[in-house]
Amino acid sequence: MVMGTGQRRTKRGVPEGLWMSCPDCKATLYTKDVEQAQNVCPQCGHHFYISARRRLDSLLDQGSLEEWFTDVRPKDPLEFVDRKAYKDRLRAEQKKTDLNDAIVCGRGFIRGRPLAVCVTDSAFSMGSMGSVVGEMLVRSIERAIDLSLPIVIVSASGGGARMQEGILSLMQMAKVSAALGRLSRAGGLYISVLTNPTMGGVAASFASLGDICLAEPRALIGFAGPRTIWATVRIELPKGFQTSEFLLEHGFVDRIVSRHDMRGEISRIFDYCGK
């Protein structure tokens, strides 16, 4: 639906190579140091892209992840072809990321407490939500209800709803939101973690529906892409527009939490809301 166009964050991932530079503080960094710091700049705290699997490693108690629905794979219901066929795009994204689609789900533990957890990966088709992402989220939410687990969903989805699956992607927004409605009625806890970037149909559905919404610092989060907004209003966008800090200021985010502190923060919320 919308492409994230993080002006300051055009880098999709940590570049391969021994040295890298930080787009925020411009420091030249030893790549190993950044990786060891969960892809956070040791100088200024800039949060680089981190893959869904590595995020799960850093979030969960070591080795505690039991992955769910690992054999759900995307199809090409519209036989969509733009400059490239969706089928080919999918194959290329799968090869690049070693994922079936833009999400990893499962059960894990944080400081000994069990939870359901889903993480989208912005390296796969901009982390956009098509049928597979929607389905795996709903199944995870339903399982969280059945098992009385809290659920944490980490969004990294600049692509919003995936265009190549057309209306089916749009409907995933309603489908996942409805499942969260059930969870809420059942008294389940949902913590939404917003990371860079979270836009469009993902922002306008599950990512905004947490009982608690946490955001990594300086993430790009919004409904319409900055370019679309600029094209409509034709005035300069305010500084820091559509960042985590902007959302906090306007009352749509509860806390800004650095990647290093995320485990601790989530565990503390469980202390208050856990059963």
Add this chain to the structure above:
Amino acid sequence: MEKIFQLPFEKPIYDLEAQLADLEAKSVSQFGVSDEVRRMRRELDNMKRKIYGNLTAWQTITVARHPNRPQTSDYIELVCDEFVELHGDKAFGDDRAIVTGFAKIGDYKVMLVGHQKGKTLKERNERLFGCAHPEGYRKAIAKMQLAAKYRVPIICLIDTPGAYPGIGAEERGQSQMIANNLLEMSLLETPIVCCVIGEGGSGGALGIGVGDRICMLQFAYYSVISPEGCSGILWKDGDGSKEKAAEALKLTSNHLSRLGIVDNVVEEPLGGAHRDHRSTAANLKAQLLRYLRELASQSGEQLVQNRYEKFRSMGVFEEGDPADVLANASA
């Protein structure tokens, strides 16, 4: 009908209509209608049927955006016996891009929620061409919740290019409000009927689109993104590939009913809804009444359960061992 905005592909129709009008004027003095007039009327009907039976996806978009296409306000006038508008979102302001209020349709009292684009330039500017802000979605869900309290059925008429992309909209939580609506609509214990009457633009459309029945007018469209936006992102040529994008997105009523997203397609009169508001409204009314009758006997709990399953089943993916899937495919 007086002079109306003509779409490029409609030109032969308007030309023939002009010829026919001339001929009719000439034959007024004579007895009855000449064979020639009759022949031309038949030809005109055939032409309309042929042109409108073979619209490309992009042409359908232009019909859905036709400035004379009936809007929510027209249906209020032509379908409803009474309308009591309710304006308040109780938080920020009255968003004129969405209209809400009590209405009577046949024997039913309903809550009507609809995008309104506006007809004059002044009205269009006030209503931002049906592009709602967060307060519009807040107003909509507040009125729907009010309706659910008394089991008043809800009718949502969808007609928007999309939710408004602006600074204020982001500051006031466009994502948050649309997301809230999706969640809350899924829980309302009253019948919800949605119809895409013109443009079904993405999240802005879906924000009032979670219903027990979803229908659309024949030449309306419903899409995850506008063809222009899709062209810019995937073809990277601005709106240069909007026609290709419109085709690829499968956003017409034909495709959407085949995909199982739309329950019914409401037929438009020959030559499109903009040519005949009255019969379009009659067709829509008949469909809405059928739905209201069908849903009347379901308990609130049943409605919520069925609505959940309706959306739960949307999506296409494959599952299982890839080798098995291949084997099944070739079997």
